[in-house]
Each structure stands twice: as C-alpha cells, then as structure tokens.
Amino acid sequence: MSTLVLLLVTGLGLGALYFLVASGLSLIYGLMGVLNFAHGSFLTVGAFIGWEVSRRLSDGSWWALVAAMLVGALVGALAAAATEFFLIRRLYNRHIEQVLVTVGLALATVALFEGIWGTDPTYVTSPAWLAQTTEILGARIPNNRFLLIALAVLVLVTIVGFLRFTRYGLIIRAGVENRTMVTALGIDVRRAFTVVFAIGGAAAGLGGVLASIYYGYVSAHIGSSLLIFAFIVTVIGGLGSLGGAAIASVLVAVLQQFANFYLGGTGDLAVVLALAAVLLVRPRGLLGAKGSTA
Amino acid sequence: MTDPIRTESPRTESIRTEPARTEPILRVRNLYGRIAGQQVVEDVSFDVPGTGVTALLGRNGVGKTSTIRSILGLIERTGEVTFAGSRVDRLPTHRIVQRGVGYVPEDREVFAKLTVTENLRLAERDAHPNRALVEALFPDLVQRRAQLAGTLSGGQQQMVSLARALLNTNRLLLVDEPTKGLSPKIVGEVTEALLAAAATVPILLVEQNLQVIRRLADRVVVLSGGRVVFTGDAADLLDDPELIQRYLGVHSGADPADTTTDAAVPA
Ligand SMILES: Nc1ncnc2c1ncn2[C@@H]1O[C@H](COP(=O)(O)OP(=O)(O)OP(=O)(O)O)[C@@H](O)[C@H]1O
Ligand SMILES: [Mg+2]
Numbered sequence: 001m002s003t004l005v006l007l008l009v010t011g012l013g014l015g016a017l018y019f020l021v022a023s024g025l026s027l028i029y030g031l032m033g034v035l036n037f038a039h040g041s042f043l044t045v046g047a048f049i050g051w052e053v054s055r056r057l058s059d060g061s062w063w064a065l066v067a068a069m070l071v072g073a074l075v076g077a078l079a080a081a082a083t084e085f086f087l088i089r090r091l092y093n094r095h096i097e098q099v100l101v102t103v104g105l106a107l108a109t110v111a112l113f114e115g116i117w118g119t120d121p122t123y124v125t126s127p128a129w130l131a132q133t134t135e136i137l138g139a140r141i142p143n144n145r146f147l148l149i150a151l152a153v154l155v156l157v158t159i160v161g162f163l164r165f166t167r168y169g170l171i172i173r174a175g176v177e178n179r180t181m182v183t184a185l186g187i188d189v190r191r192a193f194t195v196v197f198a199i200g201g202a203a204a205g206l207g208g209v210l211a212s213i214y215y216g217y218v219s220a221h222i223g224s225s226l227l228i229f230a231f232i233v234t235v236i237g238g239l240g241s242l243g244g245a246a247i248a249s250v251l252v253a254v255l256q257q258f259a260n261f262y263l264g265g266t267g268d269l270a271v272v273l274a275l276a277a278v279l280l281v282r283p284r285g286l287l288g289a290k291g292s293t294a
Numbered sequence: 295m296t297d298p299i300r301t302e303s304p305r306t307e308s309i310r311t312e313p314a315r316t317e318p319i320l321r322v323r324n325l326y327g328r329i330a331g332q333q334v335v336e337d338v339s340f341d342v343p344g345t346g347v348t349a350l351l352g353r354n355g356v357g358k359t360s361t362i363r364s365i366l367g368l369i370e371r372t373g374e375v376t377f378a379g380s381r382v383d384r385l386p387t388h389r390i391v392q393r394g395v396g397y398v399p400e401d402r403e404v405f406a407k408l409t410v411t412e413n414l415r416l417a418e419r420d421a422h423p424n425r426a427l428v429e430a431l432f433p434d435l436v437q438r439r440a441q442l443a444g445t446l447s448g449g450q451q452q453m454v455s456l457a458r459a460l461l462n463t464n465r466l467l468l469v470d471e472p473t474k475g476l477s478p479k480i481v482g483e484v485t486e487a488l489l490a491a492a493a494t495v496p497i498l499l500v501e502q503n504l505q506v507i508r509r510l511a512d513r514v515v516v517l518s519g520g521r522v523v524f525t526g527d528a529a530d531l532l533d534d535p536e537l538i539q540r541y542l543g544v545h546s547g548a549d550p551a552d553t554t555t556d557a558a559v560p561a
Contacts, residue, residue, distance in 0.1 A: 170408070177407055181403045188388045
C-alpha cells in the first residue's frame with residue numbers, strides 16, 4: 001500500500017513537470033501548427049538563470065526559491081517570445097523549415113549552456129523542508145512532490161482562466177479553430193502567437209526550476225530529456241488540447257513510475273507502448289480536436 | 295492580358311441616372327490571385343461605388359470567392375486594390391479590415407467552439423459596437439447567446455456571421471453567398487437584413503439566387519474564366535434572359551434555388 005501511494009504521488013509530481021512543458025507545446029501547436037523542438041531550451045535557460053539569481057540572493061531560503069521560480073518563468077517567457085518574434089514568425093506554414101530551425105536552436109542552445117555552465121550537473125540548494133518527507137498512508141513522500149503538483153495545478157487553472165476570461169484568450173481559442181477568419185475580423189493574430197509562446201515559455205521556465213528541485217540539479221540536458229516525454233504527452237492528450245495534455249501528463253508519468261518499479265525499469269518502454277496504443281485506437285489523441293488547424 | 299478599359303464595357307455607358315458617379319469606395323485593377331501556385335483570379339478590374347449593392351456574379355467555380363479573398367489579402371495576390379482612396383493591396387488582411395471592411399465569408403465560418411456571444415465579442419472593433427442594431431435584427435441570437443455556434447442551425451450561423459459584420463461601422467461589406475443552403479424563410483430574412491444594411495453601407499455581394507439579386511443589386515459585375523466579362527446596371531443584365539443564360543447559366547425565371555414566383559421587383 002505504501003509503495004503504491006509513493007509511486008502514485010511521485011508519478012503525479014513527475015506528471016506536473018511533463019504538464020508544465022506539454023502545456024506550452026500543445027498551445028503553440030494548437031494555434032500555429034508549430035512543433036517547437038526548442039521548447040526544452042526555454043526550460044533549461046529558465047532553470048539555470050533562476051538558480052543563478054536565487055544563489056546570489058541567499059542559498060536555500062524560501063524567498064530565494066520564489067525568486068528562482070519567478071525569474072525562471074520570466075526568462076522562459078522572454079526566450080520563447082524572442083524565438084517566436086525573430087525566428088518562427090518568418091516561417092509560418094513552412095513546417096519543414098520550422099522543424100529545422102527549432103531543432104537547430106535546441107542543439108545550439110544545449111551547446112551554449114554547456115559552454116557557460118559546464119557539462120557537469122549544477123547542484124541546487126532548496127529549502128530544507130522540500131528535501132524532507134511527509135508520511136501519507138505509510139508512504140514517506142518527498143515534500144517537493146507536493147510543491148510540484150500544487151504549482152502545476154495553479155498553472156493549469158491560470159492558463160484556463162486566461163483562455164476563458166480574457167480577450168487574448170478569446171483570440172487564441174478562435175485562432176486554434178480558424179486562424180484565417182480571426183485575421184479577417186481585423187485582428188492581428190501574430191500578436192496572439194507571441195503571447196502564446198510567452199505563456200508556454202513561462203510555464204517551461206517555471207518547470208525548469210521545479211525540475212531541478214525534483215532531480216536535485218540543473219544540467220544543459222534537463223530540458224531536452226523532459227521534452228521527449230512532453231511531446232509524447234502532447235500527442236497522447238491530443239495536439240492542441242490543454243485538458244488532454246493535463247490528463248495525459250498524469251497518465252504517462254504514473255504509468256512510467258509503476259512500470260519502472262514493478263516491471264523492472266521498463267517505464268520508458270511502457271510509455272512508448274502507450275503512445276502506440278493510443279495512436280492506434282484514437283489517432284487524434286485522448287481529447288484531440290476534430291479538425292486540424294495546421 | 296485584358297486592358298482595364300475593357301471592363302468599362304459599352305454597357306456601362308448605358309447607366310441611367312447613377313447616384314454614385316463620385317469616387318468608388320473600392321477600386322480593383324488588374325487583380326490576379328493564386329492558390330497553391332494556381333491562377334484563380336485573372337486580371338480582374340471593377341469598381342464598387344460608395345452606395346448601394348454591387349453584385350459579383352458568375353457560374354460556379356469562376357473565381358468570385360477568390361476575388362473577394364484576393365481583395366482581403368487572404369490569398370496571394372498582385373494588382374491594384376484601392377479602398378476609400380488608398381492602396382491596400384500590400385497590407386495584411388487585418389489592416390485592411392481595420393480600415394472599415396466587414397466580411398461575411400462563404401460558408402459562414404463561425405467559430406464552432408465559441409458561444410454566440412464570444413463570436414460577436416471577437417468581431418467587435420469599434421469602441422461602441424452596434425449591439426442594439428444586431429439584437430434587433432436577429433432576436434434569435436439574443437436567446438441563444440450562450441449556445442456554442444457549432445450547434446446552431448445553418449440559418450442561425452449565417453445570422454452570427456452577418457452580425458459580426460454589422461456590429462461595426464464599416465465603409466464596405468464583402469458578403470459571399472449569404473443565402474446558400476438556407477430555407478426560403480431564412481433567405482427572406484437575410485435578404486431584408488442586407489437591404490437594411492445597404493441603406494448605410496455599400497455592399498459587394500456574391501449571390502446565386504436570382505430573386506435575391508433582383509431584390510438587392512443595383513449594379514452587377516460578371517466574372518467568367520476568372521475575368522470580368524460584364525459590368526453594368528443590374529437591370530441591364532436581369533431584364534435580359536439571354537444574358538442571364540449566357541453569363542450565369544440559369545434561366546431567368548427558373549433558377550432552381552428560386553421559388554416559383556419570380557415577382558420580386560428590382561430594388
Ligand atoms: N483551396 C483551393 N485549392 C485549389 N484550388 C482552389 C481552392 N479554392 C478554390 N480553388 C479553385 O479556384 C477556382 C475559383 O474558385 P472560387 O471558390 O473562387 O469560385 P466561386 O466563383 O466562388 O465558386 P462558387 O460559386 O462555387 O462559390 C475554382 O476553379 C476552384 O477549383
Ligand atoms: Mg464562392
């Protein structure tokens with residue numbers, strides 16, 4: 001029983017990380033049809049710079065952690081908005097070029113991060129409570145899992161609220177359905193593109209700071225390794241569906257934890273098999289839209 | 295290559311007392327449009343005067359929709375488009391629309407997953423949109439404001455699409471087949487709504503239903519093979535069964551979309 005609870009909560013925590021990356025991927029694909037392979041770099045740069053700032057403030061205090069998260073989100077947002085503005089904007093509807101540019105950017109930035117921060121992991125110091133455990137139903141759960149889950153839920157609620165209750169949200173939802181008609185109503189949909197990139201980048205940057213708490217360190221590859229699973233989550237959830245991404249994040253991460261524990265470390269394989277199964281049964285993913293806007 | 299003068303066909307000279315010999319609101323010259331590398335609009339030139347309804351006619355697939363989409367920059371185009379005295383053929387679509395164009399696309403293109411209210415809010419460009427006007431024209435939409443537009447009937451969706459264009463104070467409406475696939479009753483309602491709108495804003499109208507054309511059109515521009523083959527007073531075309539047959543491929547009194555009575559008088 002205690003193992004079950006531990007695996008479940010750890011799965012939820014990992015799912016929270018997947019969601020923070022996948023939410024941006026899904027929004028960006030939904031509105032613009034862009035597969036953003038550079039998304040992991042937004043996460044990594046948010047994590048590195050977030051912790052740089054945090055370290056200079058004071059190591060291991062809550063206040064430094066909050067600063068790291070805010071800075072990480074801000075840096076992620078800026079990096080993403082700049083990527084959209086300077087690179088992607090010129091390539092709308094040119095999908096091959098988009099893939100080449102974002103893959104290239106991902107590879108180049110990883111090399112850049114290694115140049116700046118080295119190839120060894122940079123260990124991070126977070127508040128002591130996060131490294132301690134809390135007992136639930138006999139399972140000793142690392143406290144950082146609770147922080148991850150709470151913040152992912154907060155991000156989900158914030159994005160959903162933004163989409164539902166703001167004018168930009170309305171433009172984005174309409175643009176996901178029919179981008180052309182949005183422009184034909186006199187709306188500069190490209191501004192919504194930048195906003196969506198910034199939101200996705202902010203979630204990823206925050207995810208970067210949280211991922212380094214989960215793993216205990218930052219490295220130049222932290223983003224690219226999470227990105228692989230985030231893509232799988234996005235496809236399983238249905239490209240363009242935020243709710244689908246949330247559900248799939250949890251399902252994939254929990255499945256991964258259970259398979260790792262009970263089936264001798266076959267978590268990654270189980271995830272790929274789940275992806276294949278979903279694609280066979282529901283090619284558009286769990287909550288995928290009927291019509292693609294790409 | 296057609297000389298632009300050719301579109302000012304001899305019939306244009308026969309125009310009786312035209313109210314709008316002033317500056318046209320829209321001037322199209324040598325417009326070419328391409329979709330996926332294929333030429334769908336070829337050297338089209340015509341004017342839309344500053345008042346009344348100009349009908350853009352022609353057989354199916356002749357390029358009417360593509361002409362409108364070229365004007366709006368929704369497809370790749372070259373040529374000269376002058377709107378309200380300034381060139382707009384290099385502007386992106388949203389800039390052209392912001393200058394005061396309302397667009398009612400073929401097949402309505404409402405946002406299916408947004409509510410009626412959200413569809414209308416999205417379309418509001420003016421600081422003080424004419425909500426009251428739209429609610430008076432389409433009371434159905436008021437009742438269904440919280441309904442997803444995708445679950446509306448075709449007629450109701452067309453009302454949403456029209457309402458999006460009528461909410462703002464525009465200087466030109468581009469309306470593409472507003473009565474397509476609608477029941478006779480709704481066709482009548484849509485026609486009357488457009489007639490009311492035409493009192494305040496010039497309209498470029500694509501329409502297949504001859505009765506509706508008779509009711510609304512002041513002037514006609516006929517396309518064939520992607521080019522303009524006739525420009526003139528609506529009556530010149532509509533009173534000539536032979537021309538109707540030649541240009542539109544229908545018999546004047548027997549348009550299949552028409553009800554049997556063809557008693558409507560030219561507006
Ligand atoms: N997306 C597209 N891809 C390729 N060809 C297209 C596309 N859309 C239109 N066409 C072609 O362009 C030509 C003009 O089409 P358009 O829709 O402008 O005609 P239309 O006069 O509006 O026809 P209808 O009366 O049926 O609405 C047609 O030959 C059509 O096949
Ligand atoms: Mg058409």
